[in-house]
Amino acid sequence: MYQYTDFDKQFVKLRAAQHRDQLERWQAGKLADDEFRPLRLQNGWYVQRYAPMLRVAVPYGELSSAQFRVLAKIAREYDEPEAEVYAEALKIQGAMGSTQLPTHYAHFTTRQNVQFNWIPLSKSADVMDLLASVNMHGIQTSGNCIRNITSDERAGIAVDELADPRAFAEILRQWSTLHPEFAFLPRKFKIAIIGATEDRAATAWHDVGLHLIKNEAGELGFRVLVGGGMGRTPIPGTVIREFLPWNQIMNYLEAVVRVYNRYGRRDNMYKARIKILVKAEGQRYFDDVEAEFKQIVEHDGGQHTIPQSELDRVSASFVPPSLAGRPVVSAEAVDTQLRQAADADPLFARWLARNVAPHKNPSLRAVTLSFKRLGQAPGDASADQLDTIADLVDRFSAGEARVTHDQNVLLPWVSASQLHELYTAARAAGFASPNVHLLTDMIACPGGDFCALANARSIPIAEAITERYQDLDELDDLGEIDLHISGCINSCGHHHSGHIGILGVDKDGKEWYQVTLGGADGSDLSGAAVAGKVVGPSFSAAEVPDVIEAVLGTYRDLRENGENFISTLRRVGLDPFKAAANAARAVPAHAAVAA
Template structure:
């Protein structure tokens, strides 16, 4: 992992101290809420439907065990609503102190960050100090700036890797943090980078996607994609450079973002993302970026060219760690009656490693009774313990809202499985139906048109049989509570989108999307199967779609391959035939949240 310098540590501490003074002024009434709003957003603090939400930056997904323990402390000691907020969320008929709210949790996001939903704003500066003590913060998690840079969770360990993307992600993080020219872009700006031949970072769906590649001459460089994104207009990124020398990436990105900053829409926030500019201008945008790049290179002296010495310095933080020997530990044997469970875990949760003696292991945070991606304080502490014992003190947040241990000895797999099983983190459902992506939805977010978590829970409850899950095979199910697409429904093999109809919660279902991963094939948005469904209908619709897959599949063919071979119409007909004929009694009206939507738009 990257080791912060003295400058880095002082910078983060100073930022926390600065925030504390701003908060004190706001609470004292000398800094108005409107004046305080951009300051708290710059540190990752939103005001959502009921309470503040903190988004903690986890650059390219890497977490140390010490950082996990601080996140656990925040969940345990700070992620709790006041009595007033509790009654607002649940109603005055509820008893204060009951457990009707999912409090005391961190939430892993699709962009490898961690969120908390119930921290009182009055305690937010204490939380910032805690984060700073382990070199963490909320910078680049909000606002119209270059956001936290994401990567492949297998970065540095994947057998198919051309080059480790983490050093470049770190260099770009340092370049983009509080970049004065790009602090107020037309809209938020997201970058993803991969160094592997397989895209596990959903790069085609980002404002900028970077692929480390090698030229025919063996030179290292980047393939650059621009203009991907979801939301109201799902678009796949356009390749604007087939090969860019690695040391020029910051100069080139300076041109990419500068042209966007100059010409991006500021009159309509729904058309302000770079994808709209690239779609509207096409080759003209590409030509302007190239002209700007040439200006930077020749007239300005290429100020952001990365020296080899700087790459070497950063690279030194990403050498494989020294693994502590567990030779003194008592050997662990998997019980005979659990061999099937263990074999399934090996297949679904354990990935190959570039070091043949090691493996990368995913801890599943998808289980009944817990929202996808949520981790309570005890689970975060347990993950830290497992990282220390089995993975050199390191874990990674995955795009699919789980945690991955990247440095596990093959010989330690039985012991890790037993320990993770005791903690409820060894469910062998990774990449299966219940390993779904879901945003927090209307239970938290002021923008949401519908709740995501109850729909996820209903589907999870219906598909608890592990034999059935493994028979269905690998399926990406993604759920968003609104068109902003935080649950990436566009890229799901099965996508579910919450929509508002006459103040009620309804759900659109789409099929055939892809995030560009090896499981999914080329990135593409899914197609909507028909009119929206009531909440009670959605599990039945999913079941009808999967039954259609069972009827049509050939041998071990996956869901997405069967859908592509057979075509859309049979699946669409099955989904629409599952519509209930009775009234949708359980449909709810989400509470209106006047004044909060401005924050949520920054998400």
């Protein structure tokens, strides 16, 4: 992991101290609400439907066990609303059919952030100090600036990786943090970077997506995509540069963002993202970026050209950890041990197949902890669970873990010889669901249960679908399916890129849901990034599980030769799935099967 310098540590602590001063002046009436609001937002402090929400940055997804323990402490001691606020929230939720709102939780997002939903603003300075004690903060997790830079959760360990993107992500983090020119962009700006052939970071759905590649001469560089985004107008990114030398990436991004800052719309927030500018201007925008880049490099001296020495300095923080003290077991012995354990325990065999991925080091594995289960919203982890994760991270993964785009936690440094031991511990903690990439490993935003922007709740829909699909044999038979749920058009649950997407909409003040099919995030499983298509009029919350069941039943009927869901959908087209979904409105699928 990257090791903060003394400057980094002092910077974060001073920012926390600055927030405490701003909070105290607001509490004393020396700062008006309108004055305090932009200041707290710069540190990740929102005010949502019922209470404040804190968004904590996790640059390129890496967390240490010490950081998990501080997150657990914050969840346990601070993520608790005032009694009157919580009672009123429960009253409102009860009117919508919900009986509880969890507290003392953290929530992992699709952009490798961590959120808390109940911390009172009066305690925010204490929380900022706690975060700073382990080099964490909420800087630039809000506002019209360059947000948290995300990456592949298997960065540095993936067998399909050409180059480790983490050093570049860290250099870009340092460059973008409080960049004075880009602190007030037309709209928020998101960057994702990968170094592998499979895109596990949904780069095409970001304002800028960066792919580490090599040209014909074997030189390392970037393929640069620009103008991706979801929301009201889902648009995958477009390649603006097929190859850019790696040392020019900051100069080029400076040009990309500078041209956007100059011409992006500020009169309409719904048309202010860079995707709208790229769509409207096309080649003209590309030409302006190239002209600006030339100006930066040839006339301004290319001040942000990355020297090899700086890349080497930062890369030194991302060497594999020492695994001294672990048992030394031959590969043959490990294979025999795992085979015997899998034969004796079918659930362990499923877990090996689903939750364990290969590693650059053949003696190691990457293991996903999945805690998506009945009674727990996707991405949520309680204080006790966060502490347990920290213990597993120390015991099995050299003190390091990764937050994934799919709202799970990955352990990147697990010895193959310890897989069964890890499985046993994870199962005892409830983290061993063998469902990674299956239907119940869904993405969902907090939705209307917490978010003031949401039109409908996401969590009850996720729960209803999860409840219906508890049979592991059935899940395995259905195969890999990306199910994504958003509570509003802002698409925090990435519904546009789901093979099956569910979007909460408002109809006459009531909760309804649109279903989309055929979306993809750009991974090998999904193919090119594409937005799903709506299959018909919106459905009530009660109808959604039946609609999903009807769609999956159609897939079962039409698939050939072991096809996965998205392949069948692309082969036969949308019409039979659309017909099945709309028919489910009149005849619930489970009732039809029973008949």
